[in-house]
Amino acid sequence: MALTLVRHTTPQVAKGTCYGRTDLALADSFATEADTVLASLPDPGLLVSSPLTRCRTLAAHIADHLSHEIVVSEHWIEMDFGLWEGVPWAAIPRDQIDGWAEDFHHFDGHGGESVAMLERRVRAGLESLADNALVVTHAGCIKAACAIFGVNDGWDTDVPFGGMITLG
Template sequence: MKLILVRHPQPLVAPGVCYGSTDLAVAPEQLERTLAALQLPAGLPIYSSPLRRCAELAARLSADVIHDARLAEMHFGAWEMQPWDAIPRADIDAWAADMVHYRPGGGDNVLHMAERIAAFHDELKGDAIIICHAGTMRLLRARHAGLPPAEMALQAAQTAHQIPYGSTLTL
């Protein structure tokens, strides 16, 4: 099964702000730049996170997009839309000490996200294009390699993401 993962364009949010499941828009010029750079095969089903930064791109690629909430980025609870430097250091340290199970801001933990991503991946029937988020891409890559959710979460938590906005990753 071939999966083409596409990270959404850069959302409209100030630098240094924690955002995960916050439903952010994308600047039109960012959307156009991403569309112009993409070279995707025709005829594959397109799945998308329902968050606007993904859904807007997916809608421009196809009228037949399958939105799946399991593809959404992690929810950071009370940390959502807070500057990273305003989050208490003790809370950041607690998350760093247990990246898999800790619930930042009382939101999701990486294991919960890995479980929903694994369930999505396991239901796929063939090749697909998936418009999603950096965290989702890292977890899908781990699942595609055959890892169970706990190992997916650990690998994703231990790997710094370097996935540019609008980029693709083929599995």
């Protein structure tokens, strides 16, 4: 299955803030970043987006350019960081960060999703895609897909805002 995953463009949020499910607006640089994304996109058979605004806005821009409809899917929403949402990473208690590092896949001490839960959701999303899909999503979902496919650096994959990876 050929699959292209596109990370949303830069969100409007203070640097160093933990955010996942928080529905953020996009930075003023959106138009420039979105045009850069368009310049290197394949023409997909299916266009899918996370339901969060930062992805749906980019997906709508792509849809207008390619004359495609968007399928919005909860499978591709970012990880829920629970009580950490909107908190500067530096303000999260050290013992909680250490707990996550010690049990990366199963830690849910923040009251949100564990990485294992995110991975299961992304796996279900992958199984529901048609060949040649393009998904506008988040860094966590892209990392999960890379880990599932066993490519790039798996969970350590780094995709910049507006960046993309093709799998399959």
